[in-house]
Amino acid sequence: MKRYKKNLFNVGALMQGMATTFGFMFKKKPTIQYPSVKKQHAPRFHGLHELRRYADGKERCIGCELCAIACPANAITVVGAENTPEDRKSPGERNAARYEIDELRCIFGGMCEEACPTDAIVLTPRFEMSDYRRGSFIYAKDRLLVPPEAGVGTAPDERPNGIPSDLGIVAEVKSTTDIATGYSATNRGEILKTETRGLAP
């Protein structure tokens, strides 16, 4: 009862509390006004992937699936195909007929980038990829592959201080999600039939 009374009538503590909140009113606010002001993230930040090309416009990816094997999160699905003399997609014998990354599974570890023998898959600093459907986070070649006019970019090993760069073209590709079904442009039903790995709905 004594302690209770002491607490109840502790006007000094009350005043101290009021003074604290009053003082806080004039302090600088740490809020970053996100869409209009963006936070500077760490220089070597790992973000969204992009698939790059050679200077002549051929795809670097040879469909070897090393990235898919290296991926600790099993987020990458590659289906290779033979290049034909009429349709040479990449300089070697094979190319990636399908190249898909589930960005929801991806842990942005950069293992794919390290594993890639042709520097085809690289991570960019881009991180804003919110969408309305889970299916929309499965990025296929239509959104990963940079267009031929984007240039070749810097290979991961030759980056200054290892800082990733962005060819900046993929950003303009809008989500290809069909809102009604929630599937991305690639037919996911087919993937699930042929591939059992890494594509939880």
Added chain:
Amino acid sequence: MSGVLDTINAAPLWLIVLVKSILLLFVVITTFAYAMLFERKIMGWMQLRPGPNRVGPWGMLQPAADAVKMFFKEDLTPNTADPLIYKLAPFISLLTAFSVYAIIPFAEPKPGTLWAIGNVNAGILFVFALTALGVYGISLGGWASGSKYPLLGSVRSTAQMISYELAMTMSVIGVLIVAGTTSLAGIVHAQNRLWFFIPQIFGFLIYIITAVAETNRAPFDLVEADAELVAGFHTEYSGLRFGLFFIAEYVNMLTVSCIATLLFFGGWNAPFGLTFIPGLVWFLLKVGGFIFFYIWLRATLPRFRYDRLMAFGWKVLLPAATINLVLTAVVIAVWG
């Protein structure tokens, strides 16, 4: 100017009252909207946030955005609710909250201009009668929701309102004794020389504390205690009906601020002889000061525990208010 006044005063009384009422409703609702924005801003700053700032410059259109949102929300009625009372309760709250403004004088009444809808002799009694009725909206709404948290909230509100209303009324009677009148304008006139918060400092402190409890605001917001009762009496309400309760709460906050200004802070009287600023401005400034104080309290103090709330009301505030009343009466009887 006096010609215009004469023309206006020549209009039938019902017309004058109607126009004044509509004008007053508009003013009170706008004040409510910006009091809410003000509260969110101040609370934000005190919590190191910028507060609402996306809608319009400085967030000035936030109330409009909120109103549109409220309008388009679905109006749910639980299966277990008592439909009639459930739907009526917000209107009871709102009606009692608004009707008080019929008699609050905003500035000095002069011949031909009465800065209120009515000048009631027993004004302060009218105010307390209406604010006491306000609890019906809350307790009926909570009861009619037919769900456990609203019921607990409404039970709490009934107990809390009764406990604190006693102390509140007691603290105000001291002012009435000093002023010698129950008319609000009369009480303000009695403060021409000395504002009553000086001779009635204890009464003022008790009034301020009980007023927070009466309006169910932090730290006495046990009626809607989010942590224990989800949202208390308005858990089941949504959309516009929830909005009505919300308006009622803020309008009640404005009311107690107005009453505090009228009874203890000299109403429209200017401090330090700064009479070149009109009385209306002083009145609004003082009310604004009280509202800031309530927001400040809410941003600072944690919620009371229920038993302590009751103990504080009955064992501290009520005896203190009674002693204050008796002492005031004795002083006035002997020296007045």
